[in-house]
Amino acid sequence: MELDKLGVVTSFVHNIxxxxxxxxxxxxxxxxxxKSGSLNLGVxxxxxxxxxxxxxxxxxxxxxxxxxAVAFLAGALCGLLFAALTVSLQANQNITGLTLTTFGxxxxxxxGNGLKAKGWPVMGDYANIKAGFSDLPIxxxxxxxxxxxxLFSHNLLVYLGIFxxxxxxxxxxxxxxGLKLRAVGENPGAADSVGINVKxxxxxxxxxxxxxxxxxxxxxxxxxxxxxNSSCWIxxxxxxxxxxxxxxxxxxxxxxxGTFVFGFFNTLRVSGSSLAAAFPGVLGWLAAVPTQLYQALxxxxxxxxxxxxxxxxxxxSGLPASLGLNYFREER
Amino acid sequence: MKKILALLLTLTMVLSMAACGAGETAETxxxxxxxxxxxxxxxxxxxxxxxxxxxxxxxxAGYTFAHHNGITTAMNxxxxxxxxxxxxxxxVPEDKxxxxxxxxxxxxxxxxxxxxxxxxxxxxxEEAAGEYTDVIFSHxxxxxxxxxxxxxxxxRAYQARYLAGIAAGMKSLETGNNxxxxxxxxxxxxxxxxxxxNGFALGVQAVNPEATVFVKNLxxxxxxxxxxxxxxxxxxxxxxGVISQHCxxxxxxxxxxxxxxxxxxxxxxxxxDAPAAHLTAAIWNWNVYYRTAMEAAMNCGxxxxxxxxxxxxAYYGGLAEGFVDVSPLSDNCAAGTAEAIEAVKxxxxxxxxxxxxxxxxxxxxxxxxxxxxxxxxxxxxxEIVAAGGASVEDGVITGTMNYFVAGVQEA
Numbered sequence: 001m002e003l004d005k006l007g008v009v010t011s012f013v014h015n016i017x018x019x020x021x022x023x024x025x026x027x028x029x030x031x032x033x034x035k036s037g038s039l040n041l042g043v044x045x046x047x048x049x050x051x052x053x054x055x056x057x058x059x060x061x062x063x064x065x066x067x068x069a070v071a072f073l074a075g076a077l078c079g080l081l082f083a084a085l086t087v088s089l090q091a092n093q094n095i096t097g098l099t100l101t102t103f104g105x106x107x108x109x110x111x112g113n114g115l116k117a118k119g120w121p122v123m124g125d126y127a128n129i130k131a132g133f134s135d136l137p138i139x140x141x142x143x144x145x146x147x148x149x150x151l152f153s154h155n156l157l158v159y160l161g162i163f164x165x166x167x168x169x170x171x172x173x174x175x176x177x178g179l180k181l182r183a184v185g186e187n188p189g190a191a192d193s194v195g196i197n198v199k200x201x202x203x204x205x206x207x208x209x210x211x212x213x214x215x216x217x218x219x220x221x222x223x224x225x226x227x228x229n230s231s232c233w234i235x236x237x238x239x240x241x242x243x244x245x246x247x248x249x250x251x252x253x254x255x256x257x258g259t260f261v262f263g264f265f266n267t268l269r270v271s272g273s274s275l276a277a278a279f280p281g282v283l284g285w286l287a288a289v290p291t292q293l294y295q296a297l298x299x300x301x302x303x304x305x306x307x308x309x310x311x312x313x314x315x316x317s318g319l320p321a322s323l324g325l326n327y328f329r330e331e332r
Numbered sequence: 333m334k335k336i337l338a339l340l341l342t343l344t345m346v347l348s349m350a351a352c353g354a355g356e357t358a359e360t361x362x363x364x365x366x367x368x369x370x371x372x373x374x375x376x377x378x379x380x381x382x383x384x385x386x387x388x389x390x391x392x393a394g395y396t397f398a399h400h401n402g403i404t405t406a407m408n409x410x411x412x413x414x415x416x417x418x419x420x421x422x423x424v425p426e427d428k429x430x431x432x433x434x435x436x437x438x439x440x441x442x443x444x445x446x447x448x449x450x451x452x453x454x455x456x457x458e459e460a461a462g463e464y465t466d467v468i469f470s471h472x473x474x475x476x477x478x479x480x481x482x483x484x485x486x487x488r489a490y491q492a493r494y495l496a497g498i499a500a501g502m503k504s505l506e507t508g509n510n511x512x513x514x515x516x517x518x519x520x521x522x523x524x525x526x527x528x529x530n531g532f533a534l535g536v537q538a539v540n541p542e543a544t545v546f547v548k549n550l551x552x553x554x555x556x557x558x559x560x561x562x563x564x565x566x567x568x569x570x571x572x573g574v575i576s577q578h579c580x581x582x583x584x585x586x587x588x589x590x591x592x593x594x595x596x597x598x599x600x601x602x603x604x605d606a607p608a609a610h611l612t613a614a615i616w617n618w619n620v621y622y623r624t625a626m627e628a629a630m631n632c633g634x635x636x637x638x639x640x641x642x643x644x645x646a647y648y649g650g651l652a653e654g655f656v657d658v659s660p661l662s663d664n665c666a667a668g669t670a671e672a673i674e675a676v677k678x679x680x681x682x683x684x685x686x687x688x689x690x691x692x693x694x695x696x697x698x699x700x701x702x703x704x705x706x707x708x709x710x711x712x713x714x715e716i717v718a719a720g721g722a723s724v725e726d727g728v729i730t731g732t733m734n735y736f737v738a739g740v741q742e743a
Contacts, residue, residue, distance in 0.1 A: 003569060011568045019561055109388070116392035122604075124589075224556055225590070227605060229581040230387050230394035231554045270561040273548070273743050274569035287742075291551035 006146065008278040012271040013150025017158060018223070019270070020263030022047070022234075024161045025216025026241025027248060027255040028168050032209035033079070034245060035172060036202045037185040039324040040082055041097030043213055044238025045104020050075040050214020051221040051233050052108045058218070059121035059226070064132030064156065067222075068215055075214020078104060079207040087202045090326045105232055112228045123226035132156060133222045157219045164212060168252040181205055185320030188327035198327055213238070243302045246309055250318030265301050269294035376411055379630055382443025384434045385422040386450040394554070394580045396422070398599060399449045399472070402618025409623055410630075419443055426452025428459075435460045439467055445629040445638075447622070448472065458482065468629050468638045473524070475731070477645035480636040485621050488650030489524075490531030491680050492614035494687045495651075495658045495673045496596040497535020498695060499611040500574040501543060502666040503594050504536065505697055509573030510543045512536055513566030515559055515584045516577070519549040519742065523733040528578050528614075530737045531687050532596075537739050538693045539672070546570050546743035547736070556581045563587035563595075570743055574611070585610050594664060601659035611669075613659040620655045621647060652681045671699030688733075690721030710735040 026043050033040045040046075053074040058067020082100055085091040115121075123129055137153035144152070172178040183191040184201045192198050220233040244262060248255040268286070272294060276287035309317075383403055387396035404414040412418075419441040421434035431453045438446050439460075445468040448457050454474040461469040461482035471477075474484040500512055514532065518525040533545040548562040559577070563584035566572045568591070575595040577584040582605035588595035589606035597605070597613030625642070632641040639645050649655030661670055672695045679685040685693070685703065694702045708717040708724070716735070717724055725732060736742075 003571075008569045011565070015561065015565070019557065109390075113388075113390050113392050120392075124607075220557075224560065224583065225586045227556075227582055227586055228392070229554075229556060230391045230396065231556050231581070233556070235555070235557050267561075270558060270565050271569070274565055277743070278569070291549050295551050 003274065003278040005278045008271070008274045009146060010150045012267065012275060013147055014153070015267045015270055016260055016263040017151065017154055020259050020266060021158050021161045022216040022220045022223075022237050023241050023244060023262065024165060024255055024259040025219065026213050026238055027244040027259065028161075028165045028252045029075075029209040029212035029214075029216065030241055030245045031248065031250050031252050031255060032168060032172075032212065033206050034209075034250060034323055035181055035185045035320055036205040036209075037188060037320050037322045037325065037327065038082070038086060038202060038206055039093045039097065040079075040100070040206065040210070041094060041242060042078065042082060042100025042104060042238075043241050044234055044236070045101035045107075046075050046078040046210050046213045047217030047220065047234045047238045048104045048108035048232055049078050049217070050211075051217030052111050054214065054218035055221040055226050056111070056115065056121060058129055059123065059126050062126045062128045064129055067129065067218055068157075068160075071214040071218035072211040073214075075217070076207040076211035078214070079210025080203070082210065083203045083206040086326060087199055087206070090328055093324055093326065101238070108232055116228055120228055121226070123222070129222070157215070157222070161216070161219070162256060164215075165252045165256050168212075172252065182320070185322060188322055192327075192329060198329075202327075213241075216241075240298070240302065243306060246319075247302070247305045249309065249316070250320070262298055262301065266298045268297065376630060379412060379417060379626075380441065380443045381407065381412070381418045381626065382435075382438030382441065382446040383418065383420045384424050384431065384438070384446065384448045384450075384453060385420060386426070387423060389420050389422040393600075395599075396449065398616060399447075399618055402616075402620075402622045403447065405619035406622035406626055409619070410626055412626070424450075424453075426450055428456045431456035432460060435464075439464050443467060444635075445470060445626065447625075466635045468635045470625055475646070477639065479639055479645065481638050483625075483639050483642055483645045483647060485625070485647035485649075487616060487621075487655040488648065489614060489616070489656050490527045490687055491651045492656040492658050493528045493531035494535035494538075494680075495677060496576065496612055496614045497532040497537075498539055498672050498676060499658075499661065499665050499669050500532070500576060500594075500596050501536040501539025501695070502669045502672065502697070503574050503611060503664075504540045504543050506666040507573050507594075509571065510540065511570055511572045512543055512545045513563065513570060513572030513575045513743070514545050514547045514577065515550065515562045515566065515575065515579060516547050517550050517553045517579050519547060520734045520736060523731045525578050526736065527688075527733045529740060530733065532576055532614075533737055533740045534687055534692070538676075539695045539697075543739065545576075545740045546572060547740060548743050550579060554580050556583055559583040560587050564591070566743065567591045567593055582606065597659070603659070603662045607662075609664065610662050611665050612661050612673075615657055615659050617654055617657060620653055621649060624653075650680070651677060652683070668697055668699035672701060675699065675701045686723035688717065688725075689723035690717040690719045709738045711738050711740050713738075 030043055050071040054067045054071025057070040085096045086093050133155050135153050141152040142148045180196050184198050188198045224233050244258045247258040272286040275283045385396045389400055391397040407414045419438055421437055424430055424434045447470050449472045451473045454476055457469045457471045458476045469482045471484045473486050477483045516525050520526045536543045559579045559581055560583035563575050564587050573593045575584050575588040577598050582602045585595045585597050585602045585606035589609035594611055595609050596611050602613050603610045628641040632638050691703050692706045694704055705720040707715045707719045709715055
């Protein structure tokens with residue numbers, strides 16, 4: 001059978017973006033949190049909470065904007081919980097983060113199953129949500145042959161994700177509060193001594209970062225057309241986001257590249273056989289690769305990148321020096 | 333102050349953990365299960381059903397939900413009260429030790445019959461059947477059994493698949509698109525998936541001999557993100573006009589709906605998920621087996637007679653028993669679909685014809701069915717059944733069907 005070669009490439013590029021943007025939200029959110037010196041391993045759970053509340057409230061209000069706002073708030077509330085436990089009560093960050101994952105998934109299934117038993121909101125019934133999540137091609141750019149439709153014809157939340165990544169890069173690297181935040185993450189004692197309110201900085205940015213993760217979860221829900229089943233929408237993306245933070249070297253702009261590099265390998269599993277069928281001469285071998293290898297590939301790449309970045313020269317590393325350490329003023 | 337707070341938090345955690353632990357197992361208040369070993373399955377009033385689930389009993393969709401629904405429906409039909417006579421241990425992973433401890437719990441609660449719904453429970457159930465000889469063990473999708481108190485059960489889903497294939501074939505004729513897509517959990521690795529794909533493909537080809545079924549292999553029983561992505565890929569890159577599936581969620585049907593093509597679901601009627609796309613789904617009526625098994629368990633006198641009462645250690649129901657079926661045809665189906673499905677269903681139920689035989693059916697667009705002798709050939713060209721030969725085992729129980737029939741192409 002003859003496949004439309006151009007169409008296959010376009011849909012491959014399109015898929016890379018569509019299915020992996022939630023990773024960008026998760027990664028950028030986690031970067032903001034980690035830059036404040038807090039290691040939050042609860043991304044998966046926070047995205048799940050953002051997803052379920054964002055989706056439900058968005059549908060009931062029949063407004064994508066409400067959905068995004070609620071997803072952000074739900075994520076930020078989880079962040080508040082994390083901050084209260086780790087910043088104020090000095091709980092261990094790793095354990096608290098892992099607990100938050102379990103907690104978040106529990107909330108997801110508790111709310112979802114409960115509502116499904118009573119009547120689940122079906123995305124198709126809410127015209128504004130459906131329309132809001134449909135593709136908005138960028139004029140001119142989307143007319144570029146081959147990649148135009150793949151890269152520049154996406155839904156609002158894709159553009160929002162990229163926009164947030166750039167804004168966060170600018171905020172962290174080009175503004176005074178961003179500088180203060182980085183100081184808190186590097187050496188909270190020093191930051192405290194020059195009059196920066198360490199606790200407030202941590203609280204604010206943990207909530208902000210977790211809110212961004214929440215929107216990523218909402219995206220996953222919408223991309224699943226809001227169909228609630230026995231497996232969670234987030235599907236392990238939260239964990240990959242934690243690894244992508246290191247991949248991106250704690251730089252929100254690099255996170256965009258990291259997301260798409262990871263997405264490239266992730267999407268090969270979906271599109272590999274189509275590419276093989278469309279270009280049998282050059283890419284025919286893709287069809288012979290076993291599914292299991294495709295499944296493992298993104299994680300293999302992650303492992304390789306993590307090893308590579310850990311042997312990298314320490315100088316260029318964006319790792320906040322006091323990441324994972326609780327700051328307790330009286331112990332200074 | 334900090335110490336008191338820490339103490340309080342610890343206390344809360346311990347309490348909440350205790351509360352969780354308690355909630356997991358004790359579904360019912362067991363009326364002091366004293367030596368459940370001694371009593372034989374007797375009157376309905378003190379008959380107890382035990383069940384081990386892989387996912388949560390509170391699920392609202394999917395595999396565990398289908399079984400839970402089947403068990404409770406069967407109990408209601410038999411006048412048993414699921415609230416007091418059903419004991420569940422759920423979210424039990426496929427780990428022998430954990431399954432054995434779940435079984436111990438259920439036996440301790442006084443269960444007369446224990447259903448284990450996941451394949452990986454197989455070894456634990458076999459061992460427990462030897463240990464608790466006065467309790468009946470019944471294992472879904474497995475292949476082990478004994479001659480007294482341990483059986484397995486599964487169904488001829490390929491028969492329902494064939495009927496769904498007819499609906500898909502009719503649609504492909506109507507739309508003039510010969511490409512049909514199939515999102516599958518696995519391919520030839522499992523006879524369960526391979527026989528489903530083959531049954532479906534033969535159904536499609538009975539109507540539209542020109543059709544090709546493109547199969548995309550997920551490599552996982554549940555992976556919602558890719559269930560959707562694979563369906564989109566089949567539609568966009570391979571130009572498929574009907575999407576069938578072997579996976580839990582309705583994602584492939586929703587993808588078909590969004591792309592304006594059609595689809596055949598699985599497990600449950602997916603018309604509400606994709607009202608403009610869904611044709612019909614191959615479905616399981618688990619309650620049919622559960623009712624049969626519970627009746628046998630209540631009437632067999634003692635557990636050792638269970639398998640002989642059932643008549644076979646491997647229950648393998650199909651369309652004839654009503655164990656598998658197709659969901660009501662939606663309005664999206666092409667004209668003639670209902671008549672064709674009805675005619676073929678009658679042939680299968682009466683036993684005069686089966687899917688994997690050397691006789692193929694030719695179904696005209698108006699729904700008339702003709703029998704033609706033709707060999708069953710796999711997609712590498714090997715002859716499986718000679719023209720006119722008897723239907724081969726679909727091999728779900730024996731695991732022998734590890735090929736795709738002609739007209740199936742891996743995508």
